[in-house]
Amino acid sequence: MINPVRLGVNIDHVATLRQARDTRYPCPIKAALLAEQAGADGITLHLREDRRHIQDSDVWQLKSLLHIPMNFEMAVTEEMLAIAEKLKPAYACLVPEKREEQTTEGGLDVVGNFRSIQSACQRLQQNGIEVSLFIEPDFKQIDAAKESGATLIELHTGHYASLMQHSKSWHEALAQLQKAATHAHALGLQVNAGHGLHYHNTLQVAAIPEMVELNIGHAIVAHAVFVGFEQAVKEMKQCLLTARPL
Numbered sequence: 001m002i003n004p005v006r007l008g009v010n011i012d013h014v015a016t017l018r019q020a021r022d023t024r025y026p027c028p029i030k031a032a033l034l035a036e037q038a039g040a041d042g043i044t045l046h047l048r049e050d051r052r053h054i055q056d057s058d059v060w061q062l063k064s065l066l067h068i069p070m071n072f073e074m075a076v077t078e079e080m081l082a083i084a085e086k087l088k089p090a091y092a093c094l095v096p097e098k099r100e101e102q103t104t105e106g107g108l109d110v111v112g113n114f115r116s117i118q119s120a121c122q123r124l125q126q127n128g129i130e131v132s133l134f135i136e137p138d139f140k141q142i143d144a145a146k147e148s149g150a151t152l153i154e155l156h157t158g159h160y161a162s163l164m165q166h167s168k169s170w171h172e173a174l175a176q177l178q179k180a181a182t183h184a185h186a187l188g189l190q191v192n193a194g195h196g197l198h199y200h201n202t203l204q205v206a207a208i209p210e211m212v213e214l215n216i217g218h219a220i221v222a223h224a225v226f227v228g229f230e231q232a233v234k235e236m237k238q239c240l241l242t243a244r245p246l
Contacts (some may be wrong), residue, residue, distance in 0.1 A: 011043060014028040071092065072089035093191045134154045135153055146187045
């Protein structure tokens with residue numbers, strides 16, 4: 001029997017709403033705890049260099065309150081490595097970061113930045129942190145991820161999510177995700193995925209047999225405006241269960 005895909009809820013965009021007016025609400029800590037109650041299997045948050053949404057205090061408060069794993073998204077910088085070494089989250093996901101982007105665009109270039117990424121993996125793992133690399137569904141990047149010492153990858157689903165559903169290019173992008181997941185799994189890597197996934201395009205990715213976890217944030221936060229945060233998480237969790245019934 002194939003286990004259901006786990007749901008990691010990204011709370012960054014709750015913090016984005018808060019920072020838009022520089023207020024104390026809506027509280028990303030509360031969102032994370034509601035997601036936990038609603039059945040989330042993990043909480044993802046990205047502490048960016050420019051602190052545009054998640055703040056340092058959010059990270060430390062959540063670490064002391066969560067009963068499910070924290071997935072700490074971070075750039076490969078000395079500042080973030082030092083924070084992660086003190087924080088010791090369950091997972092650290094290394095991602096590319098540009099100040100001008102609205103959200104993370106594209107995967108990490110593991111091939112082109114191999115030595116720095118390999119060094120970061122070693123430092124984090126020495127602190128008991130499992131390391132994931134956010135990469136494109138590309139065999140060369142997957143092979144480099146394995147060689148770097150990472151034990152997990154998160155496939156970037158942004159291209160797939162941007163295409164018109166059920167078009168030829170959409171099917172091709174989905175097939176590429178499947179091939180990438182199969183290749184990574186054969187190398188012994190855990191396969192996660194995320195970016196741009198929502199209630200109408202997640203089921204197909206969740207149905208990929210090698211997929212272990214999907215990290216989803218913006219769609220849940222947007223849907224929560226209409227149905228509430230707990231209900232939005234429950235509905236996304238149901239999408240994943242539909243893909244792989246118990």
